Amino acid sequence: MAGKRSVIPFGPQHPVLPEPIHIDLVTEDEKVVEAIPSIGFIHRGLESLVTKKDFNDMVYVAERICGICSYGHGYGYVDALEHIMSIEVPDRVQYIRTLLFELSRLHSHILWLGLMADAFGFESLFMETWRIREKVLDMLENATGGRVIFSILKIGGLRRDVPDEVMKGFIPELDRIAEEIKACEGAFLLDPAVQSRLRGVGYISGKDAERLGCEGPFLRASGVEWDNRTRGYAAYGEVDFEVITSKEGDSYGRCEVRIKEIYQSISIIKQCIEKMPAGNHSVPVKGFPNGEHMTVIEQPRGGACYYVHSSGKKFIERMRVRTPTFANIPALAETLKGCDVADVPILVVTIDPCISCTER
Amino acid sequence: MRISKSPWLLHYDGSSCNGCDIEVLAATTPRFDVERFGIINTGNPRHADIFLCTGGVNSQNQDVVRQIYDQMPDPKVVLACGICACDGGIFKECYNILGGTDTVIPVDVYVPGCAVRPEALIDGVVKALKILDEKADKMKHGGYRSLTSAEYAEKLKEGENA
Numbered sequence: 204m205a206g207k208r209s210v211i212p213f214g215p216q217h218p219v220l221p222e223p224i225h226i227d228l229v230t231e232d233e234k235v236v237e238a239i240p241s242i243g244f245i246h247r248g249l250e251s252l253v254t255k256k257d258f259n260d261m262v263y264v265a266e267r268i269c270g271i272c273s274y275g276h277g278y279g280y281v282d283a284l285e286h287i288m289s290i291e292v293p294d295r296v297q298y299i300r301t302l303l304f305e306l307s308r309l310h311s312h313i314l315w316l317g318l319m320a321d322a323f324g325f326e327s328l329f330m331e332t333w334r335i336r337e338k339v340l341d342m343l344e345n346a347t348g349g350r351v352i353f354s355i356l357k358i359g360g361l362r363r364d365v366p367d368e369v370m371k372g373f374i375p376e377l378d379r380i381a382e383e384i385k386a387c388e389g390a391f392l393l394d395p396a397v398q399s400r401l402r403g404v405g406y407i408s409g410k411d412a413e414r415l416g417c418e419g420p421f422l423r424a425s426g427v428e429w430d431n432r433t434r435g436y437a438a439y440g441e442v443d444f445e446v447i448t449s450k451e452g453d454s455y456g457r458c459e460v461r462i463k464e465i466y467q468s469i470s471i472i473k474q475c476i477e478k479m480p481a482g483n484h485s486v487p488v489k490g491f492p493n494g495e496h497m498t499v500i501e502q503p504r505g506g507a508c509y510y511v512h513s514s515g516k517k518f519i520e521r522m523r524v525r526t527p528t529f530a531n532i533p534a535l536a537e538t539l540k541g542c543d544v545a546d547v548p549i550l551v552v553t554i555d556p557c558i559s560c561t562e563r
Numbered sequence: 564m565r566i567s568k569s570p571w572l573l574h575y576d577g578s579s580c581n582g583c584d585i586e587v588l589a590a591t592t593p594r595f596d597v598e599r600f601g602i603i604n605t606g607n608p609r610h611a612d613i614f615l616c617t618g619g620v621n622s623q624n625q626d627v628v629r630q631i632y633d634q635m636p637d638p639k640v641v642l643a644c645g646i647c648a649c650d651g652g653i654f655k656e657c658y659n660i661l662g663g664t665d666t667v668i669p670v671d672v673y674v675p676g677c678a679v680r681p682e683a684l685i686d687g688v689v690k691a692l693k694i695l696d697e698k699a700d701k702m703k704h705g706g707y708r709s710l711t712s713a714e715y716a717e718k719l720k721e722g723e724n725a
């Protein structure tokens with residue numbers, strides 16, 4: 204019965220998705236011919252809170268744009284305000300911020316590996332990666348006091364200092380994590396059964412990925428060198444790292460990029476600890492912000508922009524966030540075309556969707 | 564404590580920020596490992612005993628929450644995970660947030676925290692187990708049945724008018 208089309212709804216509540224997104228899959232036999240995403244299940248209207256909450260308290264709201272990349276959201280907001288208010292934060296703060304940023308990238312990427320393993324049906328690998336992730340969370344908890352939402356950032360620095368001994372203690376722990384990831388790596392990249400699920404699935408060329416405005420590992424997996432960390436915000440200008448890309452352009456490539464980025468994050472964290480300058484953990488902040496600024500940073504899922512506009516009052520007038528998942532959804536709809544229905548969960552997971560960022 | 568059954572969980576992310584969701588997932592993974600008691604995170608409402616709802620309710624997802632709840636067989640227990648699900652939390656003043664989970668379905672256990680810690684969550688599930696047993700008992704003896712979401716809405720309205 205070729206040529207007969209039917210629509211299969213996917214989501215909002217679906218076993219592979221921790222978050223609600225709804226996609227209408229128009230299928231012909233087992234092939235998807237069109238995918239129509241619809242969003243809005245998590246829209247809270249968070250940006251409007253800027254007019255109700257003090258600009259200092261807004262940091263905590265910004266962190267709750269998303270619980271996985273929460274640190275980055277807090278950073279983007281704080282950085283925009285520090286630019287507006289011309290606050291110079293001490294070097295130590297920049298280094299600690301970079302360190303925490305990479306730790307949260309580490310936990311986010313490991314989390315993604317787990318979700319990916321779950322999507323292609325390798326449950327014990329999922330459990331193993333999440334076990335490793337707990338170690339990263341322990342470090343974050345040691346440094347900040349929180350497991351997923353840290354609330355350590357404030358305008359003008361950090362709410363508390365992270366002692367040098369604590370950070371030194373991270374180094375052996377990081378080595379152990381690198382070893383354990385190394386042990387899992389084979390399952391993701393060399394196992395023939397896993398490769399049969401990943402290779403060639405959801406291919407997108409570098410040109411198309413750029414044209415559709417993709418971001419982050421999804422874009423880099425198609426061979427495009429684009430990483431906002433090279434702009435050198437926080438202490439990224441002072442540490443060594445290279446933009447990681449892959450030539451594959453498919454789900455396998457996305458796996459490869461993220462695994463390599465895990466090692467890269469570990470190396471950046473170690474460099475930060477080695478170079479950690481002494482100094483204060485915050486500077487006093489006076490007055491109200493007046494002006495506007497756009498901060499661009501590299502979140503675990505890709506580039507994110509934070510725009511803040513204020514006019515010298517206690518409440519900010521407008522905050523706008525653009526998140527990487529939003530940028531990746533058009534490409535997701537594109538890659539879904541022509542894939543098998545059974546591959547849909549894998550493809551959705553490869554963009555590392557973070558719906559609560561997207562909808563706020 | 565003796566566990567009389569291994570309940571299956573169903574998790575739905577209302578309008579949470581994800582912080583609570585990943586903690587719910589983390590509770591099933593090796594560090595906390597509730598799976599060793601046979602507590603499984605299922606994706607199917609028809610198989611579930613305990614409904615873990617994270618995040619507040621907004622106008623888009625209220626029907627989804629109701630539907631999931633109504634599809635679950637009796638006895639069932641609803642757990643509001645995180646302060647958002649308890650009463651709206653930090654997003655309470657947002658224009659699209661109607662309130663906590665209990666604005667649309669009856670909630671049995673409230674687990675606070677932002678984000679909710681897996682330990683707290685496990686404690687909540689243990690409490691839920693007791694309630695589950697009580698409900699099962701009532702069903703055996705008196706033909707007990709949970710309120711449907713429509714009946715619950717009715718009841719809320721009466722409460723407002725009274």
Ligand code: SF4
Nearest residue numbers: 579580582645647677
């Ligand atoms: S309670 Fe906190 S962590 Fe949980 S969903 Fe709400 S804002 Fe996020």
